[in-house]
Amino acid sequence: MSKRVRSREVCADCSAPEPRWASVNRGVLICDECCSIHRGLGRHSSQVRHLTHCPWPPSQIQMVQTLYGNGANSIWEHSLLDPSSSVSGKRKANPQDRVHPNKTEFIKAKYQMLVYVHRMPCREDDSVTAKDLSKQLHSSVRTGNLETCLRLLSLGAQANFFHPEKGNTPLHIAAKAGQMLQAELLAVYGADPGALDSSGKTPIDYARQAGHQELAERLVEIQYELTDRLTFYLCGRRPDHRNGQHFIIPQMADSKYVCYCVSLDLSEFAKAAKKKLQSLSNHQFEELAMDVYDEVDRRETDAVWLATQNHSTLVTDTTVVPFLPVNPEYSSTRNQGRQKLARFSANEFATLVIDILTDAKRRQWGNSCDSPKDSRHNSESQDNDQPDYDSVASDEDPVLEATCGDSCNDGRTKSSESSDLSDGPITVQEFMEVKSALTASEAKIQQLLKVNCHLSEELRSMQSKVQMFCSLQLNSLQTENTTLRWQAPSGPQHLQGPFGRHPPRGGRAMSMYETGSSPRQYPHRGETARHEDGVILQPFPTNVSTEAPMILIFLFLSIRSSPLPASEAVEPGEEGGEDATLPCTEDVICKTEQITKNIQELLRAAQETKHESFLPCSEKICMAVTEMAALFPKRPSSETVRGSLCLLTSSASRLHGECQKAIEHNPCPSDIQLVTQQVIQCAYDIAKAAKQLVTVTTKENNN
Template sequence: MSKRVRSREVCADCSAPEPRWASVNRGVLICDECCSIHRGLGRHSSQVRHLTHSSWPSSQLQMVQTLYGNGANSIWEHSLLDPSSSVSGKRKANPQDRVHPNKTEFIKAKYQMLAYVHRMPCREDDSVTAKDLSKQLHSSVRTGNLETCLRLLSLGAQANFFHPEKGNTPLHIAAKAGQMLQAELLAVYGADPGALDSSGKTPIDYARQAGHQELAERLVEIQYELTDRLTFYLCGRRPGHRNGQHFIIPQMADSSLDLSEFAKAAKKKLQSLSNHQFEELAMDVYDEVDRRETDAVWLATQNHSTLVTDTTVVPFLPVNPEYSSTRNQGRQKLARFSAHEFATLVIDILTDAKRRQWGNSCESPKDSRHNSESQDNDQPDYDSVASDEDPVQEASCGDSCNDRRTKSSESSDLSDGPITVQEFMEVKSALTASEAKIQQLLKVNCHLSEELRMMQSKLNSLQTENTTLRWQTPGGQQHLQGPLGRHQPRGGRAMSMYETGSSPRQYPHRVESARQEDGVVLQPFPTNVSTEAPLILLVHKAVSHFLFICSSPVPASDTVEPGEEGEEDATLPCTEDVICKTEQITKNIQELLRAAQETKHESFLPCSEKICMAVTEMAALFPKRPSSETVRGSLCLLTSSASRLHGECQKAAEHNPCPSDIQLVTQQVIQCAYDIAKAAKQLVTVTTKENNN
């Protein structure tokens, strides 16, 4: 890409000039600051690569650049392009915004919640909509219109959809039409190059029969993407698929380690896994390899003099909500493996993948015989593993990058052959530079910690003063307050927050400094807390989100004024009853969040039981089969979230998680409570609106 064209590129999320990173599955280019947020979302939300320092298949890079140039970002910001969005207060981030919370909240809403994506009209059966979208995708991939296919995928079209009439998948059609970039896009969204059509042919067969040899070879590479990536991570080489070589198994320099009883037991356990369990483990290790390599590129390309720790550190794989808690915990524990331990695991996975592949091989007898002879006569290709307990990874431009060198150590468990004097001096120079950067980071961190302590002290004094002023009337008397700290009106019952329509967003210049309920004062924490207290920051953020949902007003046109009663709907309960039950749920959730903030995990289960009971009572107010689709959806979210909450709290009580797992357990519990509060608010809004009508 020419320098003149590159100069016109801007970050898709904040419009900063000259973005240096790309989100592969979103088809956008992003700047360093926004990339630091994308990395924390996880690969299930955004797959990031550096434009020049990461290893790219040329066709995949071309696919991303084509999508970006054709306006793929408008897919993820569809509603922001509507002129009415500026009236409603919606706007995208800009380069001057702070990373936390401005850019972070916008990017999470954009890619995790898909808050700005165009929504299809609601239908009775969502599966019908997904099927229709997948059929459209099946037809669209024969053309070069990438953004249309990305839009369909964003709406729920399935990349592996098997067309019942055509008898094949979208990747078969793209391969037959020679659409290389469409094949890359489908592969990013999980399309299988080995999928069979109704005649038993794969997309690779389609490409070869149509004369698209380059595409066929690329599809073979995609088919072995996982094992190729693991091999390249260890030894910087990839198998020669064109020559029929599909696996390279690196070997530990000290092979005697493989003879230990522990290693034998681990390998035996790995081999006993079912194919599905083995695939899950291999995908998790692949994600960890991606995290480690991306961290290496990130550290090599950043200006460390202005490095801010909380925007650069991705200490372990982010939580994937589609996975179980057990699997998420296992994924995060992969980060604790030393370089040697992780390399051993990767080699075992590669070895077993090759064994399973040959066991289920669909190759012709000629190919099978050739592989068998190679195995008998020649040992498989083995490379020394270029990693150690503290590897220094350097990335260079082009597809031939990722040249890895190890830290020099006499006690190294891994070997890369004889080291020349020049290589030794290069490694020594790199280590010296790394140590200087670490010292610089420590100084910056100490300075920031001191500033945070001063700010915390000042904030505490201001909060105390503010609390005293808010709880005193001009006459020195105190008033009772409602569930969220608002004054109750004199001469009548306490007005609900849902009826008053009050919201903390009316006062953007200050944060509610304290809430008192049942004798407990809940102090908020500043959003710039250092990484020394990640759990406190997590709980505080959840509390903020929860209060935002609970205190968001019902639209003015739907608000029920005190003393006014709308016409009751025969299918929905009275608004007063729904509000009463919602406030009961609110109170119980606040108790749970206080327990989370004070790390009282033994209180999780009793709190969840109270919440489940309140949810059951609220659900009983509604008919078993509400006519409103919105009510059905909200009730489903309410009850299912309560059930998940009780399950997570039960796990926390039974397993007594260790300190390293507390953050994950708490995050799961808070997410469930967040969903319950959201569903309850939706039910209040719908009931109020229907009863008014």
């Protein structure tokens, strides 16, 4: 079914026209404003996806459109259809209502508390009711009536219910009947495609035996949904399940994509963390994998949200979901751990995802070489108490991996094994390909080393020139200040002197490094400027190379951090230690607005697919970020300020690097989409850091 939004469609929550988002598990379409609330509910309440900017399996979007067209929204608003509901004060939200609190309260009551859902008559034993509902679901999935099954699921029917008399689950019945959309609905509510019936057959086996090959292939995709989603997040590719390729480990399968998104962390700390990951029990590992899956969904949805919205309020709390919302079914410890995933940088998070993919493959090969189960669906069929690593081949041990590949080669062809270097023994051809790639990489490294050596020499040359200039400038200022001290008249009536205020530091000459945290105005190349005290500042040398502006910035910062001459040494705590002073709020807000304006321009270019505009926009953002960072002390005493400044500058640097990738080579559409997602993520990090600096500065200055 076409993903184009039809004009007759309206938002299920407020009736606004032309909704652009869908709630997959609720079977409804929603507008942008209502979607902003759904995203804050969490995936356990509403799984949102953009109709045109997100990848959809054809049968899944057909399932959502069918539910919406057949009145699935009446399930969630059952009591509102009762004429007496208006008397009791209940009413549906409308497009003119404010997002907060009107629409927010209505949507939370509708989907979180299920206030308007039809309730079954109370019984003494609720488990009997759930069992009866599950049996009805077991019978209903053989038909095409999706809304009936959704109603049963909303009332508490279990998608993985094992019928004691029939000896199978609802998904077995839907697969045997060839009900593709019913299978999609059951999978959304957690049905396991790898569940076994009383004869040891899976729903995939049922579909194949009944001749429903397309449904069987879709069930295999659902079985590997978790690992496929993580792989696609990293490299924009999915395994070829039809040919027996069930895993792609990015650092082994395609180094071209890895250089786009991640430089693997090989520190001792990362290695220790990987060992700890491997020691988790199956149950703990599945929980972690599902939490990382939810975090991937949050990050990708945020990227789509930033690319499709009006960014006039970019630095506000309502634009993004900062971390995973609390799931009341999880413990407080697990919820805290889920929220900490948002603090991972892109590099750290990608490293974690690759480790999970690698370990998932190890565990599933160890459990069943013929038909590995996806960790998101097989929690009931595995032993969740004991880790099974002793007999599992390590990805770093080619001998053990080859042994496992030979013993698990039942029915698999050589072509399917060679389609992924991580799925079988290494052939001679693959070894030669890897060797050639290593040779090319070594040549590239040598070339980079030569370039680095050349840049280092140029850096030292420029540093010596700038240090010479600063030394002359310091001597000039020292002589000038000494003269001013001797010429200053004595007496209270002359205390203001040539500075316009009381002499700083008890009459001692003020060093050029003791200007506090106010913004400095530096002369342009070839110009002459005057200090506030009337001292003429010499222009910057005109023979300094202009080919590396970022190197000049680095030089300037390194000079500021170099030791001062003895005559100009500052007092302890003024420059060498931590500085508690912060710039005025107005200056920070002004720079934040400048950064926001440049980010809006970048996001408009991303939305209009003007990739050639990425680099100019990123240069403006980097310049604005540099100016904002210069407002703050070199070593702020506030840990929050230090962290925000670090996030601000590092994100700006990453943004510039990602924007360069968009124009260096002519990447394919999937590559450009990945680069665009990274650009949007970096822009979001910059905006978040700028907002934090505004908040902290405002709070401290008000105190």
